[in-house]
Amino acid sequence: MTKESPSLREVSELEFVVEHTIQAPPKRIFEAYTQPELITRWWAPGQTLRVDEMDVRPGGKWRFARSLGQGNEMVMHGEYREVDPVTRLSYTFNRGEGNDNEILAIVDLKTVDDGTHLTLRNRCASREQRDAMVSHGAEQGAKAAWERLADLLRRA
Amino acid sequence: MGRYAAAGVEYVRVAARGDQRAVRVVRRAVHEAAGAVRAHGPARAPTHCDNNIYRGRDRLSVAEADVFAVLADPTRRRLVEVISDGERSVSELVAQVDIGQPGVSRHLRILKEAGFVDVRTAGRRRMYSLRPEPLRVLATWMRRHAHEEVHRIERLADFVQDSHDPGDPQ
Numbered sequence: 001m002t003k004e005s006p007s008l009r010e011v012s013e014l015e016f017v018v019e020h021t022i023q024a025p026p027k028r029i030f031e032a033y034t035q036p037e038l039i040t041r042w043w044a045p046g047q048t049l050r051v052d053e054m055d056v057r058p059g060g061k062w063r064f065a066r067s068l069g070q071g072n073e074m075v076m077h078g079e080y081r082e083v084d085p086v087t088r089l090s091y092t093f094n095r096g097e098g099n100d101n102e103i104l105a106i107v108d109l110k111t112v113d114d115g116t117h118l119t120l121r122n123r124c125a126s127r128e129q130r131d132a133m134v135s136h137g138a139e140q141g142a143k144a145a146w147e148r149l150a151d152l153l154r155r156a
Numbered sequence: 157m158g159r160y161a162a163a164g165v166e167y168v169r170v171a172a173r174g175d176q177r178a179v180r181v182v183r184r185a186v187h188e189a190a191g192a193v194r195a196h197g198p199a200r201a202p203t204h205c206d207n208n209i210y211r212g213r214d215r216l217s218v219a220e221a222d223v224f225a226v227l228a229d230p231t232r233r234r235l236v237e238v239i240s241d242g243e244r245s246v247s248e249l250v251a252q253v254d255i256g257q258p259g260v261s262r263h264l265r266i267l268k269e270a271g272f273v274d275v276r277t278a279g280r281r282r283m284y285s286l287r288p289e290p291l292r293v294l295a296t297w298m299r300r301h302a303h304e305e306v307h308r309i310e311r312l313a314d315f316v317q318d319s320h321d322p323g324d325p326q
Contacts, residue, residue, distance in 0.1 A: 006306050008303070010302065015298075018309050024313075024317055029312065041315055045307070103298075105305075122305060
């Protein structure tokens with residue numbers, strides 16, 4: 001088994017892409033993302049994850065809690081946007097209870113010779129832009145205000 | 157939920173309503189709670205400058221919570237976006253959003269207090285410009301999140317590759 005690390009590319013200050021080739025078929029990876037008894041085995045370090053909700057369909061909610069010890073826990077939650085077995089899964093991601101630090105995550109799976117090429121895009125954007133991104137695709141979607149903010153950050 | 161996290165959640169809720177005085181009160185509670193966490197010193201003090209990526213990484217720092225709370229409001233987000241294009245007067249900003257001048261002024265006051273914008277007077281007009289510092293907090297948070305996602309994909313790969321065989325050890 002090769003032990004290469006996933007590659008990380010920062011598209012802007014508010015968007016990044018992780019790519020990795022995994023020696024397993026897309027179906028297996030899609031299941032690992034979408035079945036509660038599987039996701040608890042890799043999503044969080046140490047596998048201390050509790051799945052409170054996992055309604056895998058567009059508009060369905062998910063909510064995980066990770067034990068931090070001493071009775072503290074960390075909640076992650078969001079909503080599934082696109083569920084296309086076994087090529088694409090997109091969902092929003094929030095850390096903690098609020099909805100503000102929301103990220104749109106898009107996982108694309110492509111069959112390659114030695115398994116699956118996985119591309120994970122993450123973008124921190126306003127709700128309207130996240131919606132536009134889902135309906136028009138990540139590449140063309142919403143090259144507007146947050147891009148300008150990102151430019152500004154680069155120059156700052 | 158810990159005291160800090162609870163205070164943070166309440167802050168976000170109040171900030172989203174845009175009531176400035178309430179925001180100030182709750183913000184103080186967040187800072188006090190964060191201070192308490194630091195003073196009692198468990199490994200989970202909220203900090204984003206922690207070198208160990210697995211430590212304290214799940215919490216938002218106070219600065220991060222502030223930035224997210226301010227941007228939680230769609231009007232404020234819109235105002236920040238418009239001002240990011242260049243300096244704007246209040247009336248120019250009013251033309252860009254769905255609410256009237258008093259509402260815009262209220263949001264601008266919150267943005268000013270939170271350090272998102274600078275204001276100067278030009279004749280009878282008040283001109284607003286963007287300050288990048290709070291957005292840099294957002295970028296820092298995003299970078300931290302990116303590294304976590306890399307680790308997550310690594311665990312995913314290990315999991316699906318290892319669990320190929322039947323008789324996979326639990």
